[in-house]
Ligand SMILES: Cc1cc2nc3c(=O)[nH]c(=O)nc-3n(C[C@H](O)[C@H](O)[C@H](O)COP(=O)(O)OP(=O)(O)OC[C@H]3O[C@@H](n4cnc5c(N)ncnc54)[C@H](O)[C@@H]3O)c2cc1C
């Protein structure tokens with residue numbers, strides 16, 4: 497045995513890889529964590545943390561403005577906001593994460609990991625071996641749309657949008673997914689003149705339609721110009737910045753942010769040696785085992801299952817448990833199975849208004865052949881009225897009529913994020929609406945909307 501022999505090798509030290517590795521190390525297995533950039537991954541430095549740090553001050557200011565009597569200033573102090581954001585990224589220095597990893601008993605190996613054989617990983621010419629398993633947690637990379645000129649014109653991706661140190665005078669954002677709406681609002685509230693260009697009638701097409709509508713209103717209220725039904729075709733450099741043009745769109749901004757999605761990071765990883773296609777997701781079962789191999793696992797964005805930090809970390813815990821216990825076909829809902837990925841993935845869009853959703857939309861539930869009843873309500877309870885003057889929000893509950901259990905819930909409105917975990921618990925627990933009736937929301941909280949939803953259902 498040499499210093500390069502381990503029980504488990506995890507490739508990719510983002511939040512998911514860190515969790516998988518910590519789990520196998522806690523189970524007594526010698527674990528190496530291979531990272532070619534910064535330990536902590538996209539989430540810590542260019543995604544969740546800095547984006548939320550950019551959004552939070554604007555929310556606090558807007559919330560204060562909605563409550564008469566609270567003394568508030570006119571605008572955000574952009575320099576202070578950016579400085580606080582830098583604190584959340586530790587100034588893009590990962591030494592704190594390295595210290596954590598070493599404290600958790602992991603061997604951190606710096607460099608690019610490539611699968612070169614069964615249980616063998618090359619890192620810059622050094623070959624590490626794993627007696628038990630290799631876990632791929634390499635995350636995702638930006639997907640670039642086929643726009644004429646884009647390859648030649650410097651533009652922002654989510655990395656620049658989350659790490660910029662100056663507020664651009666103007667910003668064009670292409671793509672109305674979560675990155676697009678969050679970054680459009682963050683920079684608009686920091687003083688940039690933002691244009692958001694979306695291909696559909698509204699942003700956030702993957703969510704219930706009312707969620708995208710309310711976010712659209714919120715963005716417009718912040719002065720964001722939203723161009724809908726646009727088909728962007730080309731990008732060019734012009735006086736004053738970058739021009740995005742196409743059918744239904746012709747705009748110029750100091751910067752262009754391309755936010756049109758991500759794809760699994762499986763290039764340069766050697767997956768072709770095992771029959772998989774570079775650039776595509778690694779197909780896994782609920783334990784994270786890669787199809788057809790008993791030593792290769794994957795979790796997080798690289799699997800394409802549920803590309804969110806919390807859900808990837810959940811999958812990592814399942815992988816870690818499966819490796820430590822040797823579970824191969826665990827029971828659904830056991831600790832080695834990421835069963836919730838199929839029916840109960842929660843997500844919060846941190847715009848103002850926020851969107852918080854879990855499970856299936858009504859359309860997806862019907863597509864899946866479920867016989868559902870949909871209950872729609874405005875969020876208009878004592879708690880919301882007290883929370884903010886003119887509070888405006890909506891809620892939807894999708895009930896499987898066969899089992900009388902929830903299959904999907906969406907809230908959209910100021911500060912609804914914390915409402916969603918109750919819905920996640922209800923879906924994962926298979927709680928019937930009849931039993932939910934007995935989960936009495938405290939008065940006067942926004943959660944009282946739960947009682948109204950059940951009343952509207954007919955209880
Ligand atoms: C702007 C933005 C905001 C987001 N906000 C949220 C949010 O608020 N909440 C949420 O849940 N999700 C959010 N997400 C999604 C979230 O960032 C991802 O789901 C999450 O980072 C996935 O974690 P991961 O560990 O799978 O991948 P990553 O975080 O991408 O980490 C993968 C790691 O692997 C390393 N790596 C890759 N290939 C190799 C290799 N061959 N050898 C060695 N190392 C390698 C990379 O350097 C990286 O450190 C956001 C995404 C973006 C872009």
Ligand SMILES: NC(=O)c1ccc[n+]([C@@H]2O[C@H](COP(=O)([O-])OP(=O)(O)OC[C@H]3O[C@@H](n4cnc5c(N)ncnc54)[C@H](O)[C@@H]3O)[C@@H](O)[C@H]2O)c1
Pocket residue numbers: 641642670671672673674675676678693694695700701728755756757758803804843844845846
């Ligand atoms: N708060 C959060 O949970 C959060 C925040 C940001 C990102 N994320 C995650 O990060 C990942 C990446 O986010 P994203 O917003 O880049 O991807 P996304 O897939 O959520 O959205 C991309 C959007 O771009 C649109 N699009 C694609 N090509 C286009 C084109 N040529 N012209 C116009 N529009 C086009 C798509 O229709 C889609 O609406 C997602 O998995 C997302 O869930 C999560």
